[in-house]
Amino acid sequence: MNATIERDQNVIELQAASYSYGHTALLSDMSFSIEPGSFHFLTGPSGAGKSTLLKLLYAELLPSEGTVSLFGQSVDQMSRDQIAFLRRRIGLVHQNCDFLDHLSMTENICLPLTVAGQSARDDLDQLLAWVGLTHRADALPPQLSGGERQRAALARALIQAPEVVLADEPTGNIDWEMSQRLLTLLIELNKMGTTVLIATHDLNLIRLAKSEIAVRVLRIKDRQVQFAGSDL
Amino acid sequence: MNATIERDQNVIELQAASYSYGHTALLSDMSFSIEPGSFHFLTGPSGAGKSTLLKLLYAELLPSEGTVSLFGQSVDQMSRDQIAFLRRRIGLVHQNCDFLDHLSMTENICLPLTVAGQSARDDLDQLLAWVGLTHRADALPPQLSGGERQRAALARALIQAPEVVLADEPTGNIDWEMSQRLLTLLIELNKMGTTVLIATHDLNLIRLAKSEIAVRVLRIKDRQVQFAGSDL
């Protein structure tokens, strides 16, 4: 585990990477890189492959061709344990946020610490308050509203102070006010050095972020990833 | 089963209805009605109780106090079979759209027909094409993207040509272009007489609808349901 990364090294780097679920390629010949400390959005129509791309960046899927490198190491060459350790440096918000239904929300949010053998963080209450879940801390996942679950998923992704945050539609079920609040949190973390990549179709969110910091927008089009210009 | 409803009778009518999950009331003293053929939106912050309210309107939950009447009949006084028959007149899009994972998308979408003992509709292909799922018709639910699942849930809600459509955040994971398309579909159905109620936090969607037809917006605030003015 090399816990520190070189300043100039890219956090994520794809070289001619492609992915296909069956025979026809869904994403093909993708080459791009994400520098540490950057803030990216990923857009594209429903079914374009945003979630698939994020899964590649989390080693949940392995590229059919080409290489995906995380923290300078190709995921193909990692052992299963190395992938597990890698994931402790990346915070993930899945699109359909799954929790362990028999554990309370607090226990679910602290799960990444549990599996890493670490004890709960002191500022857990602060994190819960920020995502507006203080009053639901002891509830079980099925007792939460859609938006509350999404916020809990974000809290779980951030609990380990990860170097990279990958969030798949983190505000799909959340009202605009709360979305702004969550974006502010991510921007603050980004300012402290966290690399952020958010897949979303909420153009307002992208516009808001653009007005605050320098962000880049990746767009999936025709199975390729392009950097979008200012034409949002 | 009274398949026809009187012209003047309200489709949905709440009288001093309230609901609480535990001891403290989540929604209290709600009194409002929804006329046949109307188009409503339901908004409110995440966790306000939008999904809970929709569940009351679908008899998935029964009011703690007061009455909820559907098609002129109080849900409290319905037998379990009557509730089942009632649901065949209402199309529902759940917030976390659940499917039967061992059935294909087409079979899932036709499930309301299956349980009602009806055969598949002729215009199924048309419906699939409209929600953009033609190419995924044979896929299994876990193989779909988040947005595709949401569109399939809408298709399932519409397959029986219901008199009322209740949709809980039907566009949360869908890009703006597709959202517009789905809204157009719902507006067309509304023009043909279907009553529509959509819970959403997407203000753009509400604005777009407002520009096309007469819609009313319900807002949950302080545990109450209010009709919002033009201050969106």
Place this chain on the structure above:
Amino acid sequence: MKSIFAEIRGLLIGDTRAAMVVPPTGFTAYLTIFSTATMAFLGIFAVVMALSAGRVADRWAQELAKSATVLVTASQDQMQDAVAATVRVLETTAGVGSIRVLSDDEQRDLLVPWFGPDMPVDVLPLPQLIEVIPTSDGFDPEGLRLRLQGEAPDAILDDHGRWQKPLIRAAQRLRLFSLFCLSLIAITIIAVVTLAAKAALSANAKTIHVLRLVGATDEFVAKAFVRRFTLRAIVGAAVGVIMGIIAIMLLSNAGKAAGFLTDFGLMGINWLWPLILPLLFGLLAFFATRAAALRLLRELT
């Protein structure tokens, strides 16, 4: 109750529409089938055991009852009279079916172990043995003994009562033991089938919720699961019963060859058991699944 019969009819006629909504397999299904098969195997074994134990007990009781003998000891010249008196008594005793006065040759055979083959039977003052074969009701040994004492004092009744009683008690115990095993296995079968139905249904809680939400009646949901699980139980039971019969036949053949376990096996009308068992399992699964499904449904509106 009316709806239950309608449901059983529906089960037999079949409603593929309803059946398709239940996930087809998975390890819980395998576990159900396997457990059911094991239980059916044990069940058929226990039934055969109980039947065989009953047969063994009957045979023991019969053979023991048959083996009463009367011993007439008298000097050679008085022997004929003594035997005649004894026979008279025996012939007028209620419960005595038939009697047989053993010939000299038969008596000699019985005595060979004691005196060797060359024994001088003729010169010995041998007692005369009379075999008494009772009717199915049997006779009262004490009464007969008293009558003999009065009317034929040279005769002694040996009804083997001393060693007969524990054996008869043992046979009864054997029967009780098999019944105990049988009820133990029956309880286990009920528990396993019920638990398996509950486990499979609770694994399908989501399915039931979805079905109910899209407008399915309780009837439809229950029928779908009941059909699938009942068939599963019947198939599992049939497999188990077939395996059980094969094992029983192998054992009873091997046993017969070795002059052992000769009473072990299915005979005559008892061959209906292998047919009845899967149906019993099906019925059990039917009610267990129905109850579990309705219980799960009751948690939903």
Place this chain on the structure above:
Amino acid sequence: MKSIFAEIRGLLIGDTRAAMVVPPTGFTAYLTIFSTATMAFLGIFAVVMALSAGRVADRWAQELAKSATVLVTASQDQMQDAVAATVRVLETTAGVGSIRVLSDDEQRDLLVPWFGPDMPVDVLPLPQLIEVIPTSDGFDPEGLRLRLQGEAPDAILDDHGRWQKPLIRAAQRLRLFSLFCLSLIAITIIAVVTLAAKAALSANAKTIHVLRLVGATDEFVAKAFVRRFTLRAIVGAAVGVIMGIIAIMLLSNAGKAAGFLTDFGLMGINWLWPLILPLLFGLLAFFATRAAALRLLRELT
């Protein structure tokens, strides 16, 4: 292999952190525990059966071997010489442990069934019976018979060979039958525990996916499930074994009271079996769960 031992150690020391991620109960868990208990119950029964069958077979063989007798028939005045000659032969026969010349009283007791209690033993030309108790190796009956023919022509060996053989074969069959049952039950136990582990794990596929996504190593996931399921199997087996022992004791007591099933029960060192069985179940569950967990994990990166 090293990691397996480390894991077993971890299992005993306990890691509540890992254990809490596994859903605690549910019907699949109950089904697992119940099935395991049933299997353990059957297991302990089968073991006791096999042990008892072995004991019964041994006892039969011993008692049959013991029951050889030599019958010396001679006229009263030559009897003493004939018996002495026979005893000489027997004492110098390999495999004969000890011999005992029966007293007149003993002989009379044996003959009571034939001649009644008032028999005039003294006046009868009774043969002399000699009981032969062989060593554990036993003697060669044909050889002894030939020697007796030559050296003590008045003596006849009755080694009961005629009816001894089928009984010994029956005892061997009984032993074989219990071993057959035992292996049948062992196979069933393996299948049930394996299937139960697989069913429980596949019901937890989502949990495993979530754990892996938040950075859990395979080790962590496997350990969590292995710990829970192994303990479940051990608890289930312990319950089954306790129930089994209670049932066995009840039966064997009832049996002893009835002079039946006296060999049924656990004796001496065999009391270790009830301790071993749950451990075996635990070990089985350990490997089955581990294999199933790793197989499920292998489908995920």
